[in-house]
Amino acid sequence: MIAEEIYDLVLDDLFIRADHLVPGSSVFLKLEGLNPAGSVKLKTAIALVAQAEDSGREFPRTRLIESTSGNLGVALAMVCAAKGYRLTCVTDPNANAQSVRLMQALGAEVVVIDIRDGNGGYLQSRINYIRDRLACEPDTYWLNQYANPAGPQVHRDRTGRSVLDEIGHVDYAFIGAGTTGTLMGCAEYFRQHSPATRIIAVDAVGSVSFGGSPGRRHIPGLGTSRRPEILDERRIDEVVMVPEADAVEMCRMLAEERGLLLGGSSGTVLSAVRAKAKEIPEGSVVVALSPDFGERYLETIYNDSWVADRWPELICSEISEVSQAGA
Numbered sequence: 001m002i003a004e005e006i007y008d009l010v011l012d013d014l015f016i017r018a019d020h021l022v023p024g025s026s027v028f029l030k031l032e033g034l035n036p037a038g039s040v041k042l043k044t045a046i047a048l049v050a051q052a053e054d055s056g057r058e059f060p061r062t063r064l065i066e067s068t069s070g071n072l073g074v075a076l077a078m079v080c081a082a083k084g085y086r087l088t089c090v091t092d093p094n095a096n097a098q099s100v101r102l103m104q105a106l107g108a109e110v111v112v113i114d115i116r117d118g119n120g121g122y123l124q125s126r127i128n129y130i131r132d133r134l135a136c137e138p139d140t141y142w143l144n145q146y147a148n149p150a151g152p153q154v155h156r157d158r159t160g161r162s163v164l165d166e167i168g169h170v171d172y173a174f175i176g177a178g179t180t181g182t183l184m185g186c187a188e189y190f191r192q193h194s195p196a197t198r199i200i201a202v203d204a205v206g207s208v209s210f211g212g213s214p215g216r217r218h219i220p221g222l223g224t225s226r227r228p229e230i231l232d233e234r235r236i237d238e239v240v241m242v243p244e245a246d247a248v249e250m251c252r253m254l255a256e257e258r259g260l261l262l263g264g265s266s267g268t269v270l271s272a273v274r275a276k277a278k279e280i281p282e283g284s285v286v287v288a289l290s291p292d293f294g295e296r297y298l299e300t301i302y303n304d305s306w307v308a309d310r311w312p313e314l315i316c317s318e319i320s321e322v323s324q325a326g327a
């Protein structure tokens with residue numbers, strides 16, 4: 001395969017089996033972290049930039065601006081660098097330090113907003129900052145992933161399609177919800193081409209997207225402190241809310257037992273699969289989406305002291321398992 005541009009290297013046909021999570025059924029984990037931007041958001045970035053180009057704005061005079069928890073920023077920075085476009089990423093203290101460094105290395109301006117909004121998150125504060133910039137700098141264009149239909153469309157045409165092309169028949173699809181672009185796009189594709197597939201949205205406890213109570217969250221990617229405009233609950237069958245501690249435990253278990261170093265939202269999605277396993281009839285085909293890998297989480301999810309500060313019970317239970325094994 002010879003690509004013209006780095007962002008052309010989207011790998012949409014990579015799956016790994018995780019049958020042990022639902023005994024008696026086939027579980028396929030779609031790996032979205034093996035492209036050059038390292039996450040599912042490369043496809044979103046390509047689509048959002050294409051939509052901006054179609055908007056009639058002049059490039060490279062126009063500066064693109066976006067609120068991002070990390071992965072979209074890295075992907076946008078890659079696409080914009082390759083196209084010679086200026087980019088500002090507005091992020092918050094939950095973003096991984098490594099993602100911020102990647103955005104900067106790829107030439108983006110990074111602004112970190114550390115004022116919490118009324119729901120305890122940062123999203124509304126990030127959006128307020130963007131509105132101020134747009135008012136002061138007219139040559140700036142907001143990509144607005146939470147409201148831009150280009151996000152769901154690209155996941156309908158690429159992500160959803162690739163799942164059915166590769167797996168053929170799917171009974172259950174577990175998809176994490178951040179902006180809900182991946183979820184909405186895949187759900188639309190499944191509704192059209194495999195209406196019997198049960199679409200299960202996975203979110204983090206503390207997220208308000210599906211009407212839950214707001215709460216403090218530590219893992220970037222899934223969850224919001226403000227309902228995304230592109231979310232349409234009619235496209236999904238069920239929502240599973242996962243405590244962040246369960247996601248961390250799942251990530252650490254898969255790393256140690258399968259050599260699978262996944263990002264936090266993958267742990268969240270797989271925790272939901274495990275939680276629903278008893279309700280899934282034997283012989284079912286289950287697909288779960290893994291948005292990224294774990295290298296960007298070495299200082300958080302895979303760092304004992306970071307985990308012990310937030311969920312001491314997780315580290316204590318690991319220590320007692322080790323000592324019982326040694327006894």
Ligand SMILES: Cc1ncc(COP(=O)(O)O)c(C=O)c1O
Pocket residue numbers: 039041069070071072176177178179180181182183220221222263264265266291292
């Ligand atoms: C690691 C990770 N997982 C999941 C998501 C959620 O994807 P979406 O915004 O399409 O809902 C994101 C979005 O940034 C992410 O970075």
